[in-house]
Amino acid sequence: MEETVIQAESLTKIYRMGEVEVQALRGLSLQVKRGEALAIMGPSGSGKSTLMSILGCLDRPSGGSYVLDGENVSGLTDDQLASIRNRKIGFIFQSFNLLQRTSALDNVELPVSYSNRSTNDGRDRAANALKAVGLENRIKHRPAELSGGEQQRVAIARALVNEPAILMADEPTGNLDSKSGQEIMDLLLSFNRDRNTTLLIITHDPRIAAQAQHTIKIRDGVIEEDPR
């Protein structure tokens, strides 16, 4: 079953900073098949964060086409993009981005509360997701009461709760010591393996990238190296 999840053709992205135009992406094309685990590497300014936000439907490309999990997302409205993000994409950030004033459970339940489906089972699903990342004993804890590794695991549970097609992790281990970082990587890779969830990891750490199936290198807004 070699189904394509990400089909991006000639993506361009131009930022206007005052008078100056910055070309962050210069006609980048990328295909990702379901269940792949890809690392995306590149120096700062290479456009990898821009690529991530366009692939994650957080931003629109200036040109090119993008089909995500069978849906053409190039011309969608803000609300439609929000719905795509909600259903198909799970984000994991370097700085966790948890809501500090609510419990781990509430944090994980957040994506369910923004989804259209019946939310009656939201708390159960959130609790199951926390169990899947091994935090069933930390359900009522607030982020400030958890270690960095635990906070990132809450974020992973939040990313998984709506059973997305793709997990997008932007430097997921950047704020962690190497031991917790490795635990997070193991967790992400296990979901990739067991649930066939596509995994995109943006990193500049070669040891992290080495654990993915393939590593794609980006420089100056185009793919420099794709070993596939």
Place this chain on the structure above:
Amino acid sequence: MKIRRVLLEMISSLRANKLRTGLTMLGIVIGVAAVISMLSIGQGAQNSISASINSIGTNLLFLSAGSRPTFGGGGGFNFNRNIKSLTLADAQALMDPYQAPAIQAVAPVLQGETSVGANGQTTTTTVYGVTTPYFSIRNETVSEGAIFNDQQVNTHARVAIIGIDVGTTLWGQTSDLVGKTILINSQTFTIIGTLISKGGTSFGSADNQIIIPLTSARDRVIMRTGSNVDSIYVQATSANTTSEASTQISDIMRLRHRVVVGKEDFTVTNQADLLSTASSITGILSVFLGGIAAISLLVGGIGIMNIMLVSVAERTREIGLRKAVGARNRDILTQFLAESSFLSLLGGLLGIVLGWLISVIIGKIATALGTALNPAVSINAILLATLFSIAVGLFFGIYPARRAANLEPVEALRSE
């Protein structure tokens, strides 16, 4: 997003910053409390002035000697220096059913401040020398004893009807006073009745007075030349005929005093005019006070806007995250609008309670100081304040909420 969820989010974010939430709400509380208390005090003042004018009688006219000073076109005051006093004959003439069909009753009055004594105490009070129609014209009735009759007036009887304040001052009691003797201007009178209390009015206490027959007053208490009287109370046939009655009085009096229009040496005061003047003055006053109070409500609203803007700036990252996990623009808009309108609604409700308390306290203080003022918190004022405070919350909340909702998810996530 379900309503329950919106409410939970709202409470959690407002609770996260209790001091700020409280202070923001305080602006609205004070604004609404000011509006409520000002409107209710204005309403109370209006009620008590109307009541005291009504207690005199709305179909009552008051005829006194002398003209109101007017500012004539030639400059300076235009005083009529040839004032004829009012007499009993004037009062008699007003009872003419052909020339004055709108007049029902007439009561000539002598009036003076006199010292009275009894039971070893003395005090000063207002003494009225009146004829029997006075009681019905002025709505004066007795709580015990009786009023005097025409025969007692004709025989110059030494009888007195006292207000309860006189009883309190001299005997320390308000009942069982009938039959007691009282010295009015060192003349002995017998008390035959006690007036029903009218309470304090805006014009001073109506209970500190003594009413005696006109004849006895002229003989012994309030000396006046000939058959002169100080004023004449006139009762119109109904509240609707007061202006006709007023015209008829003026016509008759101009003939009797041989004066032309514009040179009158007497003044007719119409209670209905007084009532409408007084109520329009208090009406303007409450609108004025309410308007000033509304400004403080507006300031409270600006406070909400300020804090919501700060809150949006502080929570930019949170907004970005919410959008990343699927929040639509209107979810964010709803969340921030819910917060600002909840702040203003709760502030408004607390303000209503506080404003009500303030008006009750001011009413008590005014009563303690001798002015009856019953602040009336009207449903209208409450509705007005509630609607206004919700409107303030929505109006001043919409700009920050839109700002939050329109944030670009990428940039919001990138902010520190």
